[in-house]
Amino acid sequence: MTTPVRRHRGGAMQGSPVGWARNPLTEFDQLLSEMSGLMESTVGATAPAVAWTPLADVTESDDAFHVEIELPGVKSKDINVEANGQELVVTGEIKEKERKGVLRRSTRRTGSFEYRLRLPGEVDTEKINAQMSDGVLNITVPKAEVAKPRHIEISETSESTENKG
Template sequence: MTTPVRRHHGGRIQERPVGWARNPLAEFDELLNSMSGLLESTVGSAAPVAAWTPSADVTETDDAFHVEIELPGVKAKDINIEANGQELVVTGEIKEKERKSVLRRSTRRTGSFEYRLLLPGEVDTDKIAADKKDGVLTVTVPKAEAAKPRHIEINERDESSG
């Protein structure tokens, strides 16, 4: 199998760039962040920047949904978790550090974030628990009793007794 190549004006062949198989949307996100940073460094931050969405994993067990959200450097007091029916909303803010020196480059995200999730089944919002460890917020959303799978026993009867 051959790899794609690019030809340039001089007729030279350029090999496929490293990272070609990466998520193309991640590159757009990086470009948007770079452009935003450039604009802020020249004009200043005049308008509030829209909330960004942190990375998360959602898993499901027989009893609950488990949501793990990456929030390194965020204090628990700066995170708000709300549940409304089947929707889970995690919001908060990563505050920018006050710097006493000249910042030459920054790729860390700051500002407001928002993570929204519509769960596929009925949940028990009264028993939701949250834990933060090593920069990962874990929210456990128990399923409602009606939504949990139930094993049905089969009564075996002798066929001759009818």
Template sequence: MTTPVRRHRSPGPMERPLGWARNPLAEFDELINQMGGLLESTVEAAPGAGMAAWTPSADVTETDDAYHVEVELPGVKSKDIDVEVSGQDLVVTGEIKDRERKGVLRRSTRRTGRFEYRVLLPSEVNTEGVKADMSEGVLTITVPKAEVAKPRHVEITERSGD
């Protein structure tokens, strides 16, 4: 008596799911970018939508004596940026102007128009000591903490047990 032999076929290229070798997170990021572009183009086409501002990418770090905010603004001139600190609220606003081009623009993914970055800092700050500088398309803002907000090291003294 013979036993049946089971043969396994290796899946051919047509039997693999689409995107088999791709990174699904990269595809998700691309989908989000496309959806954002569609939403922006729809909103910009609406009447009165020219007032909406977009938010640039930024990092906020904290040291013992200050907050450091780095805002990505490639191609923006420092004269087109306004930095304002009021209490614990830091606001960076400005505009990236559309440049005049020759020919027909077929595709554009660069942001233009008004932008606004707003952050509420976690503690009191010294608004008089705020500094901002621009280098290689990154605006760096240093916001010193107020004296009351700085950490203070407390020395421990020892007493005798009398």
């Protein structure tokens, strides 16, 4: 049995970013997804799923690190957030829905996921806050007091008071 060949017209990929603007991990993820779909359509089943990494944004403010992880359709009871020193680990599972009829194609992710992040500074693990809203898990990781930047005021001394003593 031969597999179908996809051909692109025009040779090079048009409209895609060049150089560092392109994210090779996105392309690799898309390739894996297409290969999985091809395997599923020919064999009828896929190999046991391995943990995948959800999309996330990490920002830093003066007093905390903010992590936003996209988990559409996931219930908060199916998510586990752990902090150990400077490492933040979010694990969980997206359960597959029971369906009636034959599933012809699925591009949604299901199964176990894991997101690991090593934070660049000391954090206060006792005050970490996690909230789920509209399919986005928002985690606030406060910085430890020693890691927060502190503004130092510079006082002025006048020469007239120093020379009198």
